[in-house]
Amino acid sequence: MSLLVNLVGLILMALVVWWFWLSHRKNSAQATTQEATIIVEDGVYTPASIRAKSGQSLTLHFDRRDPSPCAEQVIFQGLDTSAFLETGKTTTLTLDNVPAGEHRFTCQMQMYQGTLIVE
Numbered sequence: 001m002s003l004l005v006n007l008v009g010l011i012l013m014a015l016v017v018w019w020f021w022l023s024h025r026k027n028s029a030q031a032t033t034q035e036a037t038i039i040v041e042d043g044v045y046t047p048a049s050i051r052a053k054s055g056q057s058l059t060l061h062f063d064r065r066d067p068s069p070c071a072e073q074v075i076f077q078g079l080d081t082s083a084f085l086e087t088g089k090t091t092t093l094t095l096d097n098v099p100a101g102e103h104r105f106t107c108q109m110q111m112y113q114g115t116l117i118v119e
């Protein structure tokens with residue numbers, strides 16, 4: 001009987017791991033978009049990666065829900081673009097002619113981390 005209980009527990013654990021892995025994968029393999037809303041909360045950008053096409057303008061809406069000063073600025077590394085985000089508001093940023101490649105965007109202390117993939 002205890003063997004059966006252990007087995008059921010093991011299967012449940014495997015299911016949870018599998019579910020997390022799958023949902024994470026789905027998040028990283030999203031379609032390209034030219035407009036997205038990014039929630040800034042609990043130390044993470046959601047979604048943390050944005051996939052876009054090069055040669056088109058890209059509009060990003062940052063919905064800052066985290067009042068800590070850590071979240072107040074978003075900086076696009078290497079793109080010479082940054083913005084101040086007001087708590088409880090959505091700040092819209094438009095990027096034009098972003099070169100193809102992976103561009104990191106972070107807060108000023110680089111606690112918040114995101115990736116913009118342009119292809």
Ligand SMILES: [Cu+2]
Nearest residue numbers: 070107109111
């Ligand atoms: Cu920060």
